[in-house]
Amino acid sequence: GAVVSQHPSRVICKSGTSVKIECRSLDFQATTMFWYRQFPKKSLMLMATSNEGSKATYEQGVEKDKFLINHASLTLSTLTVTSAHPEDSSFYICSARDLRDGTNYGYTFGSGTRLTVV
């Protein structure tokens, strides 16, 4: 089945630095990927929709200059958390849709990235 890989699985960074998270579709192409964040004991919150070759679409309240998204190829989307602060510490998860499947199945999620800002 479709596999989405996220890297790194865990990252610790200093406050004020930037960190990049990669999301790759390993065995399929994805024109669209999605980025979520999840705080402890909370549900997943959609942050943005990443579109290959064009600008990402951000959900209301998500700062696009803070969370930079690049989707330069059909198999890779990156999320860069710029000038990270402790409140950015969270679990970040990406997902992608395998368009080979003509039904509405095919939303595969990555294993997530645990970001801790110290």
Added chain:
Amino acid sequence: DAKTTQPTSMDCAEGRAANLPCNHSTISGNEYVYWYRQIHSQGPQYIIHGLKNNETNEMASLIITEDRKSSTLILPHATLRDTAVYYCIVRVGNTGNQFYFGTGTSLTVIP
């Protein structure tokens, strides 16, 4: 915003069927109901989805009411590994692509 409501938590005895309800009273005619689950500190895992007919796969069964305003996910023989948060999601968005997660049901399977 999520268009579903689920109980916050449920318990189920190991080996028994787990029945997880979901209300989606404002679902549109062309919207599907999806179920995912998330085991602690992992990404969500697809379970099953359906439009209006009942569906069954190797993991679970999905029962959708005739008016489509609610559904039930059934895990026929719950095991300890089924302990997770279960999310019922209705696919929304103008493009039909986005998934918005609700609060989910935390299922605990008890030995």
